[in-house]
Amino acid sequence: MADSTTSTGSPGSRILGLTTLLGLAGLLLFAFALTEPDVRLHPTTGEEFGQFDAVRLLYLHVPMAVLTYVAFLTCAVASAGYLLKRGAWWDVTAHASAEVGTVFCGLVLVTGSIWGKPVWNTWWEWGDVRLMTTLVLFLLFTGYLALRRTPAEPQRQARRAAVVALVAVLDIPLINRSVEWWENRTLHQQSTLAELKIEDLTLFTLMLGFVVFGLVFAWLMLHRFRVGWLEQAQADRDMALAIAERHAEMETLDVDAAIGRTGGGK
Amino acid sequence: MGEPVDEESGEAGPLDLTPQASRLRRRAGRPLSTVFLLAVVAAVVFVLLRTLGDASLFFYEVDEAVSARAELGTERFRVVGTPQPGLVESHLDGQAVVVFTLCVADVLADVAHLGDPAELFQPGVPVVLQGSWVSGDPPGIENLSAAADDGWYLRTDHMVVKHDNDYRGDAAELESCGVGS
Numbered sequence: 214m215a216d217s218t219t220s221t222g223s224p225g226s227r228i229l230g231l232t233t234l235l236g237l238a239g240l241l242l243f244a245f246a247l248t249e250p251d252v253r254l255h256p257t258t259g260e261e262f263g264q265f266d267a268v269r270l271l272y273l274h275v276p277m278a279v280l281t282y283v284a285f286l287t288c289a290v291a292s293a294g295y296l297l298k299r300g301a302w303w304d305v306t307a308h309a310s311a312e313v314g315t316v317f318c319g320l321v322l323v324t325g326s327i328w329g330k331p332v333w334n335t336w337w338e339w340g341d342v343r344l345m346t347t348l349v350l351f352l353l354f355t356g357y358l359a360l361r362r363t364p365a366e367p368q369r370q371a372r373r374a375a376v377v378a379l380v381a382v383l384d385i386p387l388i389n390r391s392v393e394w395w396e397n398r399t400l401h402q403q404s405t406l407a408e409l410k411i412e413d414l415t416l417f418t419l420m421l422g423f424v425v426f427g428l429v430f431a432w433l434m435l436h437r438f439r440v441g442w443l444e445q446a447q448a449d450r451d452m453a454l455a456i457a458e459r460h461a462e463m464e465t466l467d468v469d470a471a472i473g474r475t476g477g478g479k
Numbered sequence: 480m481g482e483p484v485d486e487e488s489g490e491a492g493p494l495d496l497t498p499q500a501s502r503l504r505r506r507a508g509r510p511l512s513t514v515f516l517l518a519v520v521a522a523v524v525f526v527l528l529r530t531l532g533d534a535s536l537f538f539y540e541v542d543e544a545v546s547a548r549a550e551l552g553t554e555r556f557r558v559v560g561t562p563q564p565g566l567v568e569s570h571l572d573g574q575a576v577v578v579f580t581l582c583v584a585d586v587l588a589d590v591a592h593l594g595d596p597a598e599l600f601q602p603g604v605p606v607v608l609q610g611s612w613v614s615g616d617p618p619g620i621e622n623l624s625a626a627a628d629d630g631w632y633l634r635t636d637h638m639v640v641k642h643d644n645d646y647r648g649d650a651a652e653l654e655s656c657g658v659g660s
Contacts, residue, residue: 249648251648252648255601256603256653257564258564262604263648264642332640333597333639333640333641334640338639339529340529345526349527352522352523355519356516356519356520359516359519360516363516397539397559400639400641402642402643403644405644411646411647
């Protein structure tokens, strides 16, 4: 695994990064300038109603939520792969996707809260089952990352983390299905895409959001994976160096004295 | 370089070749990450307890709240329903209230909500209110065209809007309930 690479960048990742930046700029243009606010005319009162400009957060919040699922599911698959194959590639992938997923999940909570204030009339609602299960997911993976920082023998730490990831990911179906299973315990709406209650530029911009945040995810994963791989390579190199130093040390010792404790090697 | 020394006995002993992490680093790293891990576990427990505790409040539909009125008594609960056209601004016990009627499955309940309604409050857009049943008529009920007027009303002080999943602009359909549905 020894690797002399010192950078996580490559021509391919730079092209991906540039495409991602352009995509983000395009998404912001569509989300905040080209799409219309959600304004409807009330059939009875004739007044305007809807979500107005707050609806624009749809194009950020929903794709980030989906990419959170993707990241944590990637982590779970890689964790299962590690438990089965015990390869460093699986462990590094699991760690990288957990970190990226936690960032996305945090952003989902923040953008959801910002969206909730004008639309729901509250920043936060204790008891909303989707909010709470999402917060629990965030905390579980924050705990996963903390666990990876606790001092332990690397293989044992990787095994523990893999088990935690496989348990934590069980929260995802609860989050996703909560609006159907506990309709009266959430302010969250039911699926818009499943019922096709979105069309034209609004639909296009939402799809663009999925693509762009998919690129953001890929770019972050690529770099975080490479950082993890380099860390592993460095750790292996340090280990090999330490062993070589010990062997060199041994060669300078009076071996008989070291084994039999009878000598006084100097 | 001298012979390796057993740390506990202070005597020379066999050489352990297993590479070990620095002791200094272990001592420095353990408390911070362990405390953080414990804090995360405590936060998860807090959220679960808070959620389970609050879940009992989440939430009756208007028809359920009306049929369970005797059991609910003065208990505080959450209720979801669709506001009917018509809103009266009034005062109750010296406080500003808005009075309107909620509907689910053609069952109506009158509401006196303390304070301003939510910014996106509109007839046909479901709201979740928090409060309790009160016997009597809310002030200004005579000005509502489609009131339940059954001798009870919901006195509430917390309102959130439960928006729909329709993003088709004017093609979107409103919840229909009660009069005119």
